[in-house]
Amino acid sequence: MKDIGALLIDLDGTLFHGGIMIKDADRLIAGLRVAGVPFLFVTNNSSRTQEQVAAHLRGMGIKAEAHEVCTSSLASAHFVAQESPGARVAILGEEGLHTAFKEAGLFVVDESPQVVVQGIYRAFDYAALAKASRWIREGARFVLTNPDLMLPTDDGVMPGAGSIGAAIEAASGMPPVVIGKPEAYMIRYAAEMLGIPVEQAVVVGDNMRTDISAGGKAGCRTILVLTGITTRDNYEDYAKLTGAVPDLICEDLAELMVTLGV
Known part of the structure; x- marks a missing residue:
């Protein structure tokens, strides 16, 4: 995927399950940093502050700073x-x-x-x-x-x-x-936080009903990773339910890294 202005990355189901990191999440974020690809962690969870979200990620071995977090x-x-x-x-x-x-x-x-x-x-x-x-x-x-x-x-x-x-x-x-996913407002706000036009952002997430739907409504490209809610077995059901179509589908975060070239 070319001409990526920034990645807007979902958390639960994409980078971790509860308190357990999904395989290669740490490598993905480290690779984005080395490649100089801007990103934000974008979550519907409203209970935590930015610093608390970042601390949760760091506790699993994923490097994160408070200013890299966008919450609902x-x-x-x-x-x-x-x-x-x-x-x-x-x-x-x-x-x-x-x-x-x-x-x-x-x-x-x-x-x-x-x-x-x-x-x-x-x-x-x-x-x-x-x-x-x-x-x-x-x-x-x-x-x-x-x-x-x-x-x-x-x-x-x-x-x-x-x-x-x-x-x-x-x-x-x-x-x-x-405000939050599957509506578009939080995605547009996240792009604003990064100072890029929303159409240059790419939403990465595991959930067709929230992540991919929100990205599509906001006018972003989207990448579905099959690490959480949406799987190969239920993809067609979710596609019919939401009408959403991701631009790319990756089996896991290792494949996403190859796709992004990081």
Whole structure:
């Protein structure tokens, strides 16, 4: 693949599974550095800060710095700051979301918000559902970091941010603005972080429903790696479901390295 401005690389399922590095992920990132290919780690996970994501990668042996990470929290904060500068924001989420919004100069409040932002929130309860749905019915904008219904963990699959968002949407009667994959906004923001036109970016990921769909919607080229959610056996089903078509398919990260010439 020629004329790559930068790679936007998914994490879980592409470079690691939970706390276990996928074979050759460390070599891939090291090779990109040597070749001078710009990249960002791009994740729907809103719970961690940039530094926490980078530390997680380093703990598995993948060299990473905080400024090389783009999360759905960062993209959501950027969206709200652009659309509603100085807005009062109620956050239903964890440390990564709170940190991103405070650093974006937005006002995090507990009452009368103009915007309700929700990500993965493991302390979510009925009281939080009642407040969020009331605020949205009263006119607050509803922003969802990512629509993932399930969250892989070391203890198995747990409800994701999208499952919580579905409850809030049902209770408020209002659909959210979705920032993360499979929508295009986070991909466009990641390209902006790197200072390149979005069409010069290449999205690399394991999931047809999120990574490849988001890249296509954003106008990027896409590379599917068969290291996670999408496999040879289910590829056709996902292709029919999403309508997405990756530009390239690689069996594993070793093949991706050969394809990229790193």
